[in-house]
Amino acid sequence: DSILLEVRNLHTRFFSREGALAAVDGLSFNVRRGEALGIAGESGCGKSVTAQSILRIVPRHGKIVDGEILLHQDDKIVDLVRLDWKGREIRDIRGRVISMVFQEPMAGFSMAYTIGNQIMEVIQLHQRVNRQEARQRAIEILRRVGMPKPEQAIDAYPFALSGGMRQRAMIAMALACTPSLLIADEPTTAVDVTIQAQVLQLMKELQEEMGMALMVITHDLAVISELCDRVMVMYLGKDVESAPAGELFRNPKHPYTVGLLRSVPRLGEGKTQEIQAIEGSVPGPYARPTGCPFHPRCPEFIPHVCDVIPPPQVEVAPDHRVRCHLYADVQPQQEARMVAQN
Numbered sequence: 041d042s043i044l045l046e047v048r049n050l051h052t053r054f055f056s057r058e059g060a061l062a063a064v065d066g067l068s069f070n071v072r073r074g075e076a077l078g079i080a081g082e083s084g085c086g087k088s089v090t091a092q093s094i095l096r097i098v099p100r101h102g103k104i105v106d107g108e109i110l111l112h113q114d115d116k117i118v119d120l121v122r123l124d125w126k127g128r129e130i131r132d133i134r135g136r137v138i139s140m141v142f143q144e145p146m147a148g149f150s151m152a153y154t155i156g157n158q159i160m161e162v163i164q165l166h167q168r169v170n171r172q173e174a175r176q177r178a179i180e181i182l183r184r185v186g187m188p189k190p191e192q193a194i195d196a197y198p199f200a201l202s203g204g205m206r207q208r209a210m211i212a213m214a215l216a217c218t219p220s221l222l223i224a225d226e227p228t229t230a231v232d233v234t235i236q237a238q239v240l241q242l243m244k245e246l247q248e249e250m251g252m253a254l255m256v257i258t259h260d261l262a263v264i265s266e267l268c269d270r271v272m273v274m275y276l277g278k279d280v281e282s283a284p285a286g287e288l289f290r291n292p293k294h295p296y297t298v299g300l301l302r303s304v305p306r307l308g309e310g311k312t313q314e315i316q317a318i319e320g321s322v323p324g325p326y327a328r329p330t331g332c333p334f335h336p337r338c339p340e341f342i343p344h345v346c347d348v349i350p351p352p353q354v355e356v357a358p359d360h361r362v363r364c365h366l367y368a369d370v371q372p373q374q375e376a377r378m379v380a381q382n
C-alpha cells in the first residue's frame with residue numbers, strides 16, 4: 041500500500057485573549073492511496089481542524105505551530121505546512137489533488153452563480169479545456185452523482201436546489217478535477233436519513249471507481265462502518281486509537297472507543313439521539329487535563345498514572361495502535377505508584 045498523505049506530530053492552535061487552545065495536539069497518521077479512512081470522535085475533538093490544517097484553511101486566529109503534512113506526489117514529496125497558505129502551490133493542490141465536501145452544502149457554494157458556473161470554474165482552473173468542453177464535463181459529473189436532468193440542473197442556482205441535490209452538486213464540484221483525496225466533513229448531517237444512505241452509497245461507489253482516497257470525518261460510527269477501511273478515533277486533538285475498521289469494531293481497546301461504540305444504536309433500534317454512554321462531557325477548551333486527556337471521564341482511570349503521565353502509543357495488533365496506559369509497559373505505572381506511596 042502506498043502512502044498518499046503523511047501527517048506527523050501535527051499541532052494546530054487557536055489563540056485568543058483567554059490563551060492558546062490546542063485543537064490538534066501531536067497528531068500522526070497516514071492516508072494510503074485509494075483507501076477510505078474514517079476519523080471519529082465527538083464534536084470539539086479536533087477532527088475538522090485536522091482537515092482545515094491539511095487544506096491550509098485554518099481560520100485566522102488559528103495556526104499550525106508544529107509538525108509536517110507530507111503529500112506524496114508522483115515525482116516529489118511536498119510538506120503542506122511549509123507552503124504559503126495563499127500561494128499558488130497550495131491553491132493548485134486544493135481541488136486538483138485534495139478537495140473537500142463540507143458539512144453544510146451551502147458553505148461550498150457562492151449564491152451568486154449557477155452550480156454549473158462554479159463546477160466549470162473548478163474544471164477550467166486545473167485543466168486546459170475551453171468553456172464548451174468544461175460545460176460538457178460538468179454535465180457528465182452531475183449525471184455521475186445522480187443529479188436528475190443534469191443538462192437543466194447545471195443552470196440552477198444553489199438556493200433553488202433541495203438539500204439532497206445541493207449535497208450532490210457539492211460532491212460534483214469536489215470531484216470536478218478527479219482529486220487523489222476527497223475529505224468529507226460530516227457529509228450527511230445536514231440531510232435526512234434516506235438521502236444520507238444515498239449520499240454514502242454514492243461516495244463509496246465514486247471512491248472505488250475513481251480509485252481516490254476518502255477521508256470521512258464524522259461523529260457517527262455507523263457512517264464509518266458503512267464506508268471505511270480504517271478508522272482513527274480522536275479525543276481532544278489526539279489520535280487515541282487507530283485500526284482497520286473491522287478490527288476496531290470487533291476489538292476496541294481504548295476506553296473512549298469502547299464508550300463511543302456503546303453509544304451506537306443497535307441495528308433495528310432505529311436512529312436515536314446520541315446516547316450518553318460516556319460519563320461527563322468534553323472538557324472546556326482551555327481546561328486540558330494533564331496526563332491522559334480522557335482521564336476525567338475514564339472508567340478505567342489509574343490514579344497517579346493516568347492523570348500524570350501522557351500515555352505512549354502502543355501497537356496492540358498489526359496496524360492497531362492505542363494510546364492508553366492499560367496497554368503500555370507496566371513499569372511506569374509501578375514507578376508512579378511507588379512515588380505516590382512515598
Ligand code: SF4
Nearest residue numbers: 332335338346364365
Ligand atoms: Fe483511561 Fe488511563 Fe487509558 Fe487514559 S490512559 S484511557 S485514563 S486507562
Ligand code: MG
Nearest residue numbers: 083084087088
Ligand atoms: Mg466538526
